[in-house]
Amino acid sequence: MTKKDIIQLLEKIATYMELKGENTFKVSAYRKAAQSLEIDERPLDDIEDVTELKGIGKGVGEVINEYRQSGTSTTLDALQQEVPEGLIPLLKIQGLGSKKIAKLYKELNIDGKEALQIACEQGKVSELSGFAKKTEQNILEAVKALGAKKEKYPIDQMRGLNGKINDYLANVENIDKYEVAGSYRRYKEMSKDLDYIVSTDSPHAVQQALLKMPNIVKEVAVGQTKVSLELAYDDETIGVDFRLIEPSAFYHTLQHFTGSKDHNIRIRQLAKEQDEKVSEYGIEQNNGKMIQYQSEQAIYEHFGVHWIEPALREDGSEFDKDLSQIIQLSDIQGDMHMHTTYSDGAFSIEDMVKANIAKGYQFMVITDHSQSLKVANGLSVERLLRQNEEIKALNKKYKEIDIYSGIEMDILPDGQLDYDDEVLEQLDYVIAAIHQSFNQSQEEIMRRLEHACRNPYVRHIAHPTGRIIGKRPGYEPDIDRLCQLAEETHTILEINANPKRLDLNAETVKKYPNIQLAINTDAHHIDHLEFMKYGVATAQKGFVTKDRVVNTMSREEFKSLIENNIKLKK
Ligand SMILES: [Zn+2]
Numbered sequence: 402m403t404k405k406d407i408i409q410l411l412e413k414i415a416t417y418m419e420l421k422g423e424n425t426f427k428v429s430a431y432r433k434a435a436q437s438l439e440i441d442e443r444p445l446d447d448i449e450d451v452t453e454l455k456g457i458g459k460g461v462g463e464v465i466n467e468y469r470q471s472g473t474s475t476t477l478d479a480l481q482q483e484v485p486e487g488l489i490p491l492l493k494i495q496g497l498g499s500k501k502i503a504k505l506y507k508e509l510n511i512d513g514k515e516a517l518q519i520a521c522e523q524g525k526v527s528e529l530s531g532f533a534k535k536t537e538q539n540i541l542e543a544v545k546a547l548g549a550k551k552e553k554y555p556i557d558q559m560r561g562l563n564g565k566i567n568d569y570l571a572n573v574e575n576i577d578k579y580e581v582a583g584s585y586r587r588y589k590e591m592s593k594d595l596d597y598i599v600s601t602d603s604p605h606a607v608q609q610a611l612l613k614m615p616n617i618v619k620e621v622a623v624g625q626t627k628v629s630l631e632l633a634y635d636d637e638t639i640g641v642d643f644r645l646i647e648p649s650a651f652y653h654t655l656q657h658f659t660g661s662k663d664h665n666i667r668i669r670q671l672a673k674e675q676d677e678k679v680s681e682y683g684i685e686q687n688n689g690k691m692i693q694y695q696s697e698q699a700i701y702e703h704f705g706v707h708w709i710e711p712a713l714r715e716d717g718s719e720f721d722k723d724l725s726q727i728i729q730l731s732d733i734q735g736d737m738h739m740h741t742t743y744s745d746g747a748f749s750i751e752d753m754v755k756a757n758i759a760k761g762y763q764f765m766v767i768t769d770h771s772q773s774l775k776v777a778n779g780l781s782v783e784r785l786l787r788q789n790e791e792i793k794a795l796n797k798k799y800k801e802i803d804i805y806s807g808i809e810m811d812i813l814p815d816g817q818l819d820y821d822d823e824v825l826e827q828l829d830y831v832i833a834a835i836h837q838s839f840n841q842s843q844e845e846i847m848r849r850l851e852h853a854c855r856n857p858y859v860r861h862i863a864h865p866t867g868r869i870i871g872k873r874p875g876y877e878p879d880i881d882r883l884c885q886l887a888e889e890t891h892t893i894l895e896i897n898a899n900p901k902r903l904d905l906n907a908e909t910v911k912k913y914p915n916i917q918l919a920i921n922t923d924a925h926h927i928d929h930l931e932f933m934k935y936g937v938a939t940a941q942k943g944f945v946t947k948d949r950v951v952n953t954m955s956r957e958e959f960k961s962l963i964e965n966n967i968k969l970k971k
């Protein structure tokens with residue numbers, strides 16, 4: 402259990418209380434407690450008595466202690482009994498916070514989306530004070546869209562559902578092998594559905610087990626070779642297909658249904674040249690004999706090509722390129738952007754160090770948030786310098802890895818940077834990023850980015866567009882100009898590997914082959930270090946070669962990059 406788990410519990414309790422219509426004083430006690438925990442620099446294990454923290458009283462303290470000891474909360478359980486479950490998804494509707502939902506529940510007895518839709522259609526919502534006719538119309542549209550099947554879903558959402566399905570498949574008897582295929586396996590930013598290839602000698606038994614999966618909304622088609630379902634996940638309805646195949650054909654089916662369409666057209670052409678035919682079952686020779694290989698590698702080698710990473714299987718041009726220098730996950734030697742309990746991370750610096758060592762990394766950079774980012778408990782100069790000392794001490798203690806002190810510094814709305822050069826000078830590595838005033842004009846945004854790029858201590862711009870896939874477009878900089886600037890000023894641009902972001906995207910890094918890149922997880926939790934594969938896949942889609950990526954450097958090379966700031970020499 403980390404502080405983040407407790408903060409989440411407290412915020413959940415506050416939300417439920419609001420939905421129940423509790424008085425604001427009680428609700429804010431929970432929110433304040435969550436904030437105090439966030440602001441405290443220590444990891445949870447170092448805090449013996451939470452009530453010693455400013456802002457945590459005896460009552461909330463008891464709730465926290467119970468949760469720390471048992472992992473459950475009777476307070477939350479009781480609230481969940483009282484507050485209708487159907488109100489929770491309504492929180493996703495824009496402009497409808499918990500207070501408004503509480504009002505709808507209290508005055509119109511609305512307990513979920515059906516009731517809300519009917520009330521909007523009957524015009525009852527706009528009769529309440531605080532709800533205009535226009536608001537009612539917006540709510541009606543939003544409630545109709547809620548949980549309806551969409552065209553496509555963002556990769557991070559699919560990642561969550563994929564995790565759940567993998568856990569389920571791991572416990573189904575009679576399955577020989579299973580793997581996700583389709584566009585999700587190719588790391589597409591958005592996918593229509595999830596496809597699984599499942600090999601078995603007992604398709605009927607597996608089919609029956611699949612139909613017992615939790616959260617099935619609809620059985621779309623149920624056959625001996627294919628089961629198509631719609632599953633409820635994260636207040637959405639998402640299509641999932643399972644293809645049941647005999648074990649000997651597994652890799653052929655996997656290759657076939659991974660696609661892309663154009664990629665497979667090239668495979669079929671290669672087969673035709675050898676007077677063969679490919680299908681999801683194998684490679685058919687002209688004498689009618691079927692070859693079935695037991696790895697994807699072998700299938701590609703049969704056609705005289707090296708195995709191609711799924712992320713690279715796109716328009717077919719991947720067959721014509723030299724892919725030998727394209728970056729691989731195993732090339733990554735360090736992670737250069739991560740957070741600790743000093744700002745809004747869940748783990749101490751030392752915990753992060755151990756996790757990076759466990760990944761086999763040669764170097765790492767600690768980059769917490771800077772002072773202006775108050776919501777994330779950004780570091781004052783004094784705290785930053787104290788952290789710098791702590792990092793130096795840990796660097797002596799852990800010989801396995803080089804630990805560098807950095808910062809993810811805000812580029813302020815007026816273009817100023819969040820610390821003076823005299824402060825930045827004392828750090829090993831400075832990242833600059835935009836976290837506020839996204840609504841400025843492109844000109845203003847570019848002035849901010851340019852100012853950061855031209856600062857001699859700023860080595861790198863994090864998540865350069867600020868987008869969240871499928872949720873918000875970001876602040877939309879002039880990408881041409883930014884890439885020119887980066888090249889001109891020797892500023893590294895980031896591929897933020899968090900699957901919510903993937904920023905820069907594949908298209909941009911492909912279009913600008915001269916910009917230097919860093920692929921970083923921006924980890925706020927030790928588990929987030931695993932996001933690296935999403936960033937590498939994004940780089941692969943952009944045909945990024947290993948030599949363009951700073952964190953493929955050896956320990957010595959990276960050390961020299963830190964010690965010889967090229968921007969200071971100009
Ligand atoms: Zn950031």
Ligand SMILES: [Zn+2]
Nearest residue numbers: 738740809923
């Ligand atoms: Zn960050």
